[in-house]
Amino acid sequence: MSKIAHELTRKEMKGPDRFQLAAADAASWMAKRQKQLVLAAVALLGLAAIAVGASYVMDSGREEAGGLLYKALDAASGEVSSVPLPNFDRPLYKTLDEKERAVIDAASKVRERHAGTRAATTATLLEADAHLALGEWDKAIAAYQSYLASSPADDSLRFGGLDGMARAQEGKGDLAAAAATFENASAISFFKDRATLERARVLARAGKKDDAKKALEAIAKESPLAGEAQERLARLGAK
Template structure:
């Protein structure tokens, strides 16, 4: 049984969840009565369990989303020593205080709702907050956990991949940063132009100017519709290549 389907002691104290799941499962079974009769008792039982579990999982996602509201508020908070007119807040005296608040709220969501979509978003937010605080190892750990747990087609996956590259670079691991940007280009094709541009930059910083020039020289052909082509040409010119 997966982590999402484990029934905890807390769940057992909340019968409303099961009532909702049972009602949805019964409705699902009724709409498919003819097929279920043909399928046989064992299969019917299995299908009803699957329906109940799916309903419970949806309820967990909804509950986790509501719990994440404080995290979203902290992420959108303003850094100001005094309340700003017309701005709902929250307000934080420093950028550090804001990022610490984001981490604290992310910790709560992950601890209470692990395995849900909102918990994944919280992991990514926690990684970004640690990065902004200069806590490289903690940021990298969050990004890698996110990448391990998130689906391959997750819409925020590129953020964690880029985060790994930024952390590797901040730690002085330019080879690791280049690999991270190469992975970003592969796993998030819509960000491939940005990934190649950043990869060329760290390659040049690592003393691999020839590799950087080769990447930039083929940029326009590889990314025909990219708005970053002028920037790639400018960087290529600075490295002594052709525009």
């Protein structure tokens, strides 16, 4: 049985006879399989159409996710006021509860419809912040943990997730966990001193005055927060 063109080795293709034989065999192979080739071409076109469609759906999905996330961000940027505010183009809410519930509702839609996307990750952080504002400590902690688990290590908002979780833990009364989370947050260079200040505050609340002093003393004199650190040290010394 003769070999078809794609089965011949380079050595076998050297001589003219081999070339002619290969060409003839290839033509014969194609003639016998014309129907299959047509079907294959149709299948390839179908796959191409699916790829184009998938790309369109992905682009549309990203656009929809972005639109839903914008609504959540817009809700979070609103203000609480019982009277209309002049020249204010953001949402107005009568109560804090109304505002934060609106944020949670908008954020949950992003997460439910676009799970696994960057928009959903950011929405989770917004939802966590809303639960924190409402004093719903357990829900806030769970949402912050979800955000931190799904966000990249270099996410520019990661410090907010750690800061929020520490405050929720503090609100719940778990001062040891809050201090530990603030310590983790201090690994983020630009947030290091602020996280250290907050950790010292929590340590002082927990009665660990010496540990609080050590944390404050570790803040460099060149830091923009050095003055605040010194003030807190003075207050601790006066107690």
